[in-house]
Amino acid sequence: MIRVLLVDDQHLVRMGLRMLCDSAPDMEVVGEAGDGRDAPRLVGELSPDVVLMDLRMPGVDGIAATRRITAAWPSVRVVVLTTFDDDDHLYPALAAGAFGFMVKDAPPPELLRAVRMAAGGESPYSGDVLRRLVDRAVRARSEPREEDEPRPPAGLTAREAEVLALVGAGLSNREIGDRLHLGVTTVKTHVANLMRKTGCPNRIRLAVLAVRTGVTPH
Incomplete structure:
Protein backbone atom coordinates (compact mmCIF):
# COMPACT_ATOMS: atom_id res chain seq x y z
CA MET A 1 0.00 0.00 0.00
CA ILE A 2 1.37 3.41 -1.03
CA ARG A 3 1.05 5.94 1.77
CA VAL A 4 0.26 9.44 0.46
CA LEU A 5 0.35 12.82 2.20
CA LEU A 6 -1.51 15.76 0.60
CA VAL A 7 -0.21 19.32 1.02
CA ASP A 8 -2.33 22.13 -0.46
CA ASP A 9 -3.88 25.24 1.03
CA GLN A 10 -7.14 24.74 -0.92
CA HIS A 11 -9.51 22.39 0.85
CA LEU A 12 -11.38 21.50 -2.35
CA VAL A 13 -8.14 20.51 -4.07
CA ARG A 14 -7.17 18.28 -1.15
CA MET A 15 -10.63 16.73 -1.11
CA GLY A 16 -10.42 15.95 -4.82
CA LEU A 17 -6.94 14.44 -4.47
CA ARG A 18 -8.08 12.37 -1.49
CA MET A 19 -11.05 10.99 -3.40
CA LEU A 20 -8.80 10.17 -6.34
CA CYS A 21 -6.11 8.44 -4.29
CA ASP A 22 -8.57 6.60 -2.08
CA SER A 23 -10.25 5.24 -5.22
CA ALA A 24 -7.05 3.35 -6.04
CA PRO A 25 -6.77 -0.06 -4.35
CA ASP A 26 -3.02 0.32 -3.79
CA MET A 27 -3.06 3.81 -2.19
CA GLU A 28 -3.98 5.25 1.17
CA VAL A 29 -4.11 8.96 2.06
CA VAL A 30 -2.56 9.05 5.53
CA GLY A 31 -2.90 12.78 6.14
CA GLU A 32 -3.39 16.32 4.86
CA ALA A 33 -1.66 19.64 5.47
CA GLY A 34 -3.07 23.04 4.58
CA ASP A 35 0.33 24.73 4.43
CA GLY A 36 4.03 24.01 4.25
CA ARG A 37 4.56 24.58 7.95
CA ASP A 38 2.73 21.43 9.03
CA ALA A 39 3.99 19.23 6.20
CA PRO A 40 7.41 18.24 7.67
CA ARG A 41 5.85 17.46 11.05
CA LEU A 42 3.24 15.22 9.43
CA VAL A 43 5.89 13.45 7.38
CA GLY A 44 7.71 12.62 10.62
CA GLU A 45 4.52 11.43 12.30
CA LEU A 46 2.87 9.55 9.41
CA SER A 47 5.82 8.21 7.35
CA PRO A 48 4.28 8.65 3.89
CA ASP A 49 5.90 7.19 0.81
CA VAL A 50 4.83 10.05 -1.46
CA VAL A 51 3.95 13.68 -0.74
CA LEU A 52 1.80 15.55 -3.26
CA MET A 53 2.98 19.14 -2.73
CA ASP A 54 1.44 22.42 -3.84
CA LEU A 55 4.01 25.15 -4.49
CA ARG A 56 2.27 28.41 -3.67
CA MET A 57 0.87 28.48 -0.15
CA PRO A 58 0.67 31.23 2.48
CA GLY A 59 3.31 31.22 5.17
CA VAL A 60 5.73 28.41 4.43
CA ASP A 61 5.51 27.62 0.73
CA GLY A 62 5.96 24.31 -1.02
CA ILE A 63 9.60 24.98 -1.89
CA ALA A 64 10.64 25.49 1.74
CA ALA A 65 8.55 22.50 2.84
CA THR A 66 10.10 20.31 0.14
CA ARG A 67 13.60 21.37 1.19
CA ARG A 68 12.91 20.48 4.83
CA ILE A 69 11.31 17.14 3.99
CA THR A 70 13.99 15.95 1.58
CA ALA A 71 16.76 17.00 3.98
CA ALA A 72 15.28 15.12 6.94
CA TRP A 73 13.65 12.19 5.12
CA PRO A 74 15.48 11.63 1.81
CA SER A 75 13.55 8.43 1.08
CA VAL A 76 10.24 10.32 0.93
CA ARG A 77 9.31 11.27 -2.64
CA VAL A 78 7.92 14.78 -3.02
CA VAL A 79 5.90 15.21 -6.21
CA VAL A 80 5.12 18.85 -6.92
CA LEU A 81 1.72 19.83 -8.30
CA THR A 82 2.16 22.94 -10.40
CA THR A 83 0.16 25.31 -12.60
CA PHE A 84 1.17 27.08 -15.77
CA ASP A 85 1.97 30.31 -13.94
CA ASP A 86 4.40 28.60 -11.55
CA ASP A 87 7.40 28.70 -13.89
CA ASP A 88 9.48 30.85 -11.53
CA HIS A 89 8.96 28.22 -8.83
CA LEU A 90 9.97 25.15 -10.85
CA TYR A 91 13.76 25.53 -10.67
CA PRO A 92 13.77 26.37 -6.92
CA ALA A 93 11.55 23.32 -6.30
CA LEU A 94 13.93 21.17 -8.32
CA ALA A 95 16.87 22.51 -6.31
CA ALA A 96 14.94 21.82 -3.10
CA GLY A 97 14.80 18.13 -3.97
CA ALA A 98 11.43 17.65 -5.67
CA PHE A 99 11.29 14.14 -7.12
CA GLY A 100 8.67 14.82 -9.77
CA PHE A 101 6.48 17.52 -11.30
CA MET A 102 2.88 17.19 -12.41
CA VAL A 103 0.40 19.81 -13.61
CA LYS A 104 -2.69 20.11 -11.45
CA ASP A 105 -5.05 19.57 -14.37
CA ALA A 106 -3.43 16.29 -15.42
CA PRO A 107 -5.95 13.49 -16.10
CA PRO A 108 -6.71 11.44 -12.96
CA PRO A 109 -5.12 8.23 -14.32
CA GLU A 110 -1.93 10.21 -15.02
CA LEU A 111 -1.79 11.51 -11.45
CA LEU A 112 -2.30 8.02 -10.05
CA ARG A 113 0.43 6.73 -12.33
CA ALA A 114 2.71 9.52 -11.08
CA VAL A 115 2.18 8.45 -7.46
CA ARG A 116 2.98 4.85 -8.35
CA MET A 117 6.07 5.86 -10.32
CA ALA A 118 7.36 8.00 -7.44
CA ALA A 119 6.76 5.22 -4.93
CA GLY A 120 8.69 2.88 -7.20
CA GLY A 121 11.65 5.24 -7.47
CA GLU A 122 10.99 6.63 -10.94
CA SER A 123 10.57 10.40 -11.33
CA PRO A 124 7.15 11.32 -12.73
CA TYR A 125 6.66 14.49 -14.73
CA SER A 126 4.15 16.00 -17.08
CA GLY A 127 5.68 16.45 -20.50
CA ASP A 128 4.89 20.15 -20.62
CA VAL A 129 6.55 20.72 -17.24
CA LEU A 130 9.73 19.04 -18.45
CA ARG A 131 9.66 21.18 -21.58
CA ARG A 132 9.36 24.33 -19.46
CA LEU A 133 12.30 23.25 -17.29
CA VAL A 134 14.36 22.41 -20.35
CA ASP A 135 13.42 25.67 -22.08
CA ARG A 136 14.60 27.57 -19.06
CA ALA A 137 17.84 25.59 -19.06
CA VAL A 138 18.32 26.51 -22.73
CA ARG A 139 17.82 30.19 -21.92
CA ALA A 140 20.22 29.97 -19.01
CA ARG A 141 22.80 28.31 -21.22
CA SER A 142 22.61 31.19 -23.70
CA GLU A 143 23.44 33.74 -21.03
CA PRO A 144 27.09 34.87 -20.78
CA ARG A 145 28.01 33.03 -17.59
CA GLU A 146 30.29 30.38 -18.98
CA GLU A 147 32.41 30.16 -15.87
CA ASP A 148 29.33 29.05 -13.92
CA GLU A 149 28.01 26.62 -16.50
CA PRO A 150 28.30 22.90 -15.79
Whole structure:
Protein backbone atom coordinates (compact mmCIF):
# COMPACT_ATOMS: atom_id res chain seq x y z
CA MET A 1 0.00 0.00 0.00
CA ILE A 2 1.37 3.41 -1.03
CA ARG A 3 1.05 5.94 1.77
CA VAL A 4 0.26 9.44 0.46
CA LEU A 5 0.35 12.82 2.20
CA LEU A 6 -1.51 15.76 0.60
CA VAL A 7 -0.21 19.32 1.02
CA ASP A 8 -2.33 22.13 -0.46
CA ASP A 9 -3.88 25.24 1.03
CA GLN A 10 -7.14 24.74 -0.92
CA HIS A 11 -9.51 22.39 0.85
CA LEU A 12 -11.38 21.50 -2.35
CA VAL A 13 -8.14 20.51 -4.07
CA ARG A 14 -7.17 18.28 -1.15
CA MET A 15 -10.63 16.73 -1.11
CA GLY A 16 -10.42 15.95 -4.82
CA LEU A 17 -6.94 14.44 -4.47
CA ARG A 18 -8.08 12.37 -1.49
CA MET A 19 -11.05 10.99 -3.40
CA LEU A 20 -8.80 10.17 -6.34
CA CYS A 21 -6.11 8.44 -4.29
CA ASP A 22 -8.57 6.60 -2.08
CA SER A 23 -10.25 5.24 -5.22
CA ALA A 24 -7.05 3.35 -6.04
CA PRO A 25 -6.77 -0.06 -4.35
CA ASP A 26 -3.02 0.32 -3.79
CA MET A 27 -3.06 3.81 -2.19
CA GLU A 28 -3.98 5.25 1.17
CA VAL A 29 -4.11 8.96 2.06
CA VAL A 30 -2.56 9.05 5.53
CA GLY A 31 -2.90 12.78 6.14
CA GLU A 32 -3.39 16.32 4.86
CA ALA A 33 -1.66 19.64 5.47
CA GLY A 34 -3.07 23.04 4.58
CA ASP A 35 0.33 24.73 4.43
CA GLY A 36 4.03 24.01 4.25
CA ARG A 37 4.56 24.58 7.95
CA ASP A 38 2.73 21.43 9.03
CA ALA A 39 3.99 19.23 6.20
CA PRO A 40 7.41 18.24 7.67
CA ARG A 41 5.85 17.46 11.05
CA LEU A 42 3.24 15.22 9.43
CA VAL A 43 5.89 13.45 7.38
CA GLY A 44 7.71 12.62 10.62
CA GLU A 45 4.52 11.43 12.30
CA LEU A 46 2.87 9.55 9.41
CA SER A 47 5.82 8.21 7.35
CA PRO A 48 4.28 8.65 3.89
CA ASP A 49 5.90 7.19 0.81
CA VAL A 50 4.83 10.05 -1.46
CA VAL A 51 3.95 13.68 -0.74
CA LEU A 52 1.80 15.55 -3.26
CA MET A 53 2.98 19.14 -2.73
CA ASP A 54 1.44 22.42 -3.84
CA LEU A 55 4.01 25.15 -4.49
CA ARG A 56 2.27 28.41 -3.67
CA MET A 57 0.87 28.48 -0.15
CA PRO A 58 0.67 31.23 2.48
CA GLY A 59 3.31 31.22 5.17
CA VAL A 60 5.73 28.41 4.43
CA ASP A 61 5.51 27.62 0.73
CA GLY A 62 5.96 24.31 -1.02
CA ILE A 63 9.60 24.98 -1.89
CA ALA A 64 10.64 25.49 1.74
CA ALA A 65 8.55 22.50 2.84
CA THR A 66 10.10 20.31 0.14
CA ARG A 67 13.60 21.37 1.19
CA ARG A 68 12.91 20.48 4.83
CA ILE A 69 11.31 17.14 3.99
CA THR A 70 13.99 15.95 1.58
CA ALA A 71 16.76 17.00 3.98
CA ALA A 72 15.28 15.12 6.94
CA TRP A 73 13.65 12.19 5.12
CA PRO A 74 15.48 11.63 1.81
CA SER A 75 13.55 8.43 1.08
CA VAL A 76 10.24 10.32 0.93
CA ARG A 77 9.31 11.27 -2.64
CA VAL A 78 7.92 14.78 -3.02
CA VAL A 79 5.90 15.21 -6.21
CA VAL A 80 5.12 18.85 -6.92
CA LEU A 81 1.72 19.83 -8.30
CA THR A 82 2.16 22.94 -10.40
CA THR A 83 0.16 25.31 -12.60
CA PHE A 84 1.17 27.08 -15.77
CA ASP A 85 1.97 30.31 -13.94
CA ASP A 86 4.40 28.60 -11.55
CA ASP A 87 7.40 28.70 -13.89
CA ASP A 88 9.48 30.85 -11.53
CA HIS A 89 8.96 28.22 -8.83
CA LEU A 90 9.97 25.15 -10.85
CA TYR A 91 13.76 25.53 -10.67
CA PRO A 92 13.77 26.37 -6.92
CA ALA A 93 11.55 23.32 -6.30
CA LEU A 94 13.93 21.17 -8.32
CA ALA A 95 16.87 22.51 -6.31
CA ALA A 96 14.94 21.82 -3.10
CA GLY A 97 14.80 18.13 -3.97
CA ALA A 98 11.43 17.65 -5.67
CA PHE A 99 11.29 14.14 -7.12
CA GLY A 100 8.67 14.82 -9.77
CA PHE A 101 6.48 17.52 -11.30
CA MET A 102 2.88 17.19 -12.41
CA VAL A 103 0.40 19.81 -13.61
CA LYS A 104 -2.69 20.11 -11.45
CA ASP A 105 -5.05 19.57 -14.37
CA ALA A 106 -3.43 16.29 -15.42
CA PRO A 107 -5.95 13.49 -16.10
CA PRO A 108 -6.71 11.44 -12.96
CA PRO A 109 -5.12 8.23 -14.32
CA GLU A 110 -1.93 10.21 -15.02
CA LEU A 111 -1.79 11.51 -11.45
CA LEU A 112 -2.30 8.02 -10.05
CA ARG A 113 0.43 6.73 -12.33
CA ALA A 114 2.71 9.52 -11.08
CA VAL A 115 2.18 8.45 -7.46
CA ARG A 116 2.98 4.85 -8.35
CA MET A 117 6.07 5.86 -10.32
CA ALA A 118 7.36 8.00 -7.44
CA ALA A 119 6.76 5.22 -4.93
CA GLY A 120 8.69 2.88 -7.20
CA GLY A 121 11.65 5.24 -7.47
CA GLU A 122 10.99 6.63 -10.94
CA SER A 123 10.57 10.40 -11.33
CA PRO A 124 7.15 11.32 -12.73
CA TYR A 125 6.66 14.49 -14.73
CA SER A 126 4.15 16.00 -17.08
CA GLY A 127 5.68 16.45 -20.50
CA ASP A 128 4.89 20.15 -20.62
CA VAL A 129 6.55 20.72 -17.24
CA LEU A 130 9.73 19.04 -18.45
CA ARG A 131 9.66 21.18 -21.58
CA ARG A 132 9.36 24.33 -19.46
CA LEU A 133 12.30 23.25 -17.29
CA VAL A 134 14.36 22.41 -20.35
CA ASP A 135 13.42 25.67 -22.08
CA ARG A 136 14.60 27.57 -19.06
CA ALA A 137 17.84 25.59 -19.06
CA VAL A 138 18.32 26.51 -22.73
CA ARG A 139 17.82 30.19 -21.92
CA ALA A 140 20.22 29.97 -19.01
CA ARG A 141 22.80 28.31 -21.22
CA SER A 142 22.61 31.19 -23.70
CA GLU A 143 23.44 33.74 -21.03
CA PRO A 144 27.09 34.87 -20.78
CA ARG A 145 28.01 33.03 -17.59
CA GLU A 146 30.29 30.38 -18.98
CA GLU A 147 32.41 30.16 -15.87
CA ASP A 148 29.33 29.05 -13.92
CA GLU A 149 28.01 26.62 -16.50
CA PRO A 150 28.30 22.90 -15.79
CA ARG A 151 30.63 20.92 -17.99
CA PRO A 152 29.60 17.77 -19.88
CA PRO A 153 29.98 14.84 -17.48
CA ALA A 154 33.20 12.88 -17.85
CA GLY A 155 33.52 9.12 -17.80
CA LEU A 156 30.36 8.29 -19.72
CA THR A 157 30.27 5.48 -22.23
CA ALA A 158 29.09 6.26 -25.74
CA ARG A 159 25.79 4.51 -25.02
CA GLU A 160 25.30 6.44 -21.77
CA ALA A 161 25.87 9.70 -23.63
CA GLU A 162 23.21 8.67 -26.15
CA VAL A 163 20.75 7.85 -23.38
CA LEU A 164 21.50 11.11 -21.58
CA ALA A 165 20.82 13.10 -24.75
CA LEU A 166 17.48 11.38 -25.25
CA VAL A 167 16.49 11.91 -21.61
CA GLY A 168 17.22 15.59 -22.23
CA ALA A 169 14.96 15.48 -25.27
CA GLY A 170 12.11 14.32 -23.02
CA LEU A 171 11.84 10.72 -24.22
CA SER A 172 10.52 8.01 -21.91
CA ASN A 173 12.46 4.81 -21.22
CA ARG A 174 10.33 2.93 -23.75
CA GLU A 175 10.86 5.60 -26.40
CA ILE A 176 14.61 5.58 -25.76
CA GLY A 177 14.61 1.80 -26.05
CA ASP A 178 12.79 1.97 -29.36
CA ARG A 179 15.18 4.62 -30.67
CA LEU A 180 18.32 2.73 -29.62
CA HIS A 181 16.95 -0.82 -30.09
CA LEU A 182 17.34 -1.62 -26.39
CA GLY A 183 15.08 -3.26 -23.85
CA VAL A 184 13.37 -1.06 -21.26
CA THR A 185 15.28 -2.79 -18.45
CA THR A 186 18.57 -1.98 -20.16
CA VAL A 187 17.55 1.65 -20.54
CA LYS A 188 16.63 1.81 -16.85
CA THR A 189 20.09 0.48 -16.01
CA HIS A 190 21.75 3.15 -18.14
CA VAL A 191 19.62 5.86 -16.50
CA ALA A 192 20.55 4.58 -13.04
CA ASN A 193 24.24 4.59 -13.99
CA LEU A 194 23.89 8.15 -15.31
CA MET A 195 22.36 9.30 -12.03
CA ARG A 196 25.22 7.70 -10.12
CA LYS A 197 27.94 9.17 -12.34
CA THR A 198 26.47 12.67 -12.55
CA GLY A 199 25.12 12.96 -9.02
CA CYS A 200 21.65 13.77 -10.36
CA PRO A 201 19.03 12.39 -7.94
CA ASN A 202 16.31 11.98 -10.54
CA ARG A 203 15.45 11.96 -14.23
CA ILE A 204 14.40 15.59 -14.33
CA ARG A 205 17.79 16.80 -13.19
CA LEU A 206 19.39 14.51 -15.76
CA ALA A 207 17.31 16.14 -18.49
CA VAL A 208 18.25 19.63 -17.34
CA LEU A 209 21.94 18.62 -17.10
CA ALA A 210 21.84 17.28 -20.66
CA VAL A 211 20.48 20.56 -21.99
CA ARG A 212 22.72 22.84 -19.94
CA THR A 213 25.85 20.94 -20.98
CA GLY A 214 24.89 20.74 -24.64
CA VAL A 215 24.41 16.96 -24.83
CA THR A 216 21.97 16.52 -27.69
CA PRO A 217 20.74 13.54 -29.77
CA HIS A 218 22.63 12.78 -32.96
